[in-house]
Amino acid sequence: xxxxxxxxxxxxxxxxxxxxxxxxxxxxxxxxxxxxxxxxxxxxxxxxxxxxxxxxxxxxxxxxxxxxxxxxxxxxxxxxxxxxxxxxxxxxxxxxxxxxxxxxxxxxxxxxxxxxxxxxxxxxxxxxxx
Amino acid sequence: xxxxxxxxxxxxxxxxxxxxxxxxxxxxxxxxxxxxxxxxxxxxxxxxxxxxxxxxxxxxxxxxxxxxxxxxxxxxxxxxxxxxxxxxxxxxxxxxxxxxxxxxxxxxxxxxxxxxxxxxxxxxxxxxxxxxxxx
Numbered sequence: 001x002x003x004x005x006x007x008x009x010x011x012x013x014x015x016x017x018x019x020x021x022x023x024x025x026x027x028x029x030x031x032x033x034x035x036x037x038x039x040x041x042x043x044x045x046x047x048x049x050x051x052x053x054x055x056x057x058x059x060x061x062x063x064x065x066x067x068x069x070x071x072x073x074x075x076x077x078x079x080x081x082x083x084x085x086x087x088x089x090x091x092x093x094x095x096x097x098x099x100x101x102x103x104x105x106x107x108x109x110x111x112x113x114x115x116x117x118x119x120x121x122x123x124x125x126x127x128x129x130x
Numbered sequence: 131x132x133x134x135x136x137x138x139x140x141x142x143x144x145x146x147x148x149x150x151x152x153x154x155x156x157x158x159x160x161x162x163x164x165x166x167x168x169x170x171x172x173x174x175x176x177x178x179x180x181x182x183x184x185x186x187x188x189x190x191x192x193x194x195x196x197x198x199x200x201x202x203x204x205x206x207x208x209x210x211x212x213x214x215x216x217x218x219x220x221x222x223x224x225x226x227x228x229x230x231x232x233x234x235x236x237x238x239x240x241x242x243x244x245x246x247x248x249x250x251x252x253x254x255x256x257x258x259x260x261x262x263x264x265x
Binding site: 084115125127 | 135137149150153156157160161163164166261262263264
């Protein structure tokens with residue numbers, strides 16, 4: 001089955017992001033296809049490389065990056081949500097005159113159309129959040 | 131492009147307390163360009179999103195409630211309000227914005243977008259959908 005995953009909550013604050021990761025990993029292990037993982041609302045905070053969790057805790061951002069690299073996942077951060085919350089890549093830094101970037105490896109910033117396209121192209125849209 | 135899907139946007143939260151309501155509306159507006167068969171449902175505290183006369187001056191937040199009246203222009207013409215959710219909050223349809231759309235197949239007649247449905251009827255509406263966006 002082909003899935004698009006929507007992550008609506010920030011890391012550490014809410015288990016939704018853990019559940020989304022574990023679901024994605026399990027689906028891939030079972031041979032399903034992940035069309036896209038779309039990060040929305042505070043979920044965009046899953047994509048900052050500046051996160052520094054304690055060493056004895058899971059590294060949620062790194063975990064996404066590694067899973068993404070292993071399975072060539074399309075990890076998309078919503079641009080409108082990202083601008084509000086300060087998730088920045090090179091393009092956004094240049095467009096909005098910011099002096100730094102913080103996007104993590106394997107993520108990209110794009111529009112809400114990517115979520116809608118994911119819902120159209122996939123057999124299931126699975127939303128993680130409250 | 132694959133076949134047109136039935137999209138249901140479910141709005142469950144009051145506006146302003148969290149950003150879900152506003153960022154939900156942003157998805158609906160962007161999603162309109164994809165020409166799917168779109169419906170919206172307002173249940174629970176979500177019914178507060180459509181109340182008339184919202185004034186956010188004291189909150190220092192943008193009042194996005196006027197945007198709902200543009201939904202008809204985006205061809206979002208099926209807006210389901212759950213009757214029990216209104217009643218539980220002491221509200222009636224009179225407390226909500228009057229949302230309309232113009233039917234080009236009927237000489238641009240202005241028609242109501244809002245349909246008041248019971249909780250049991252909402253279950254049937256939901257059963258008929260392909261995709262849920264839950265906010």
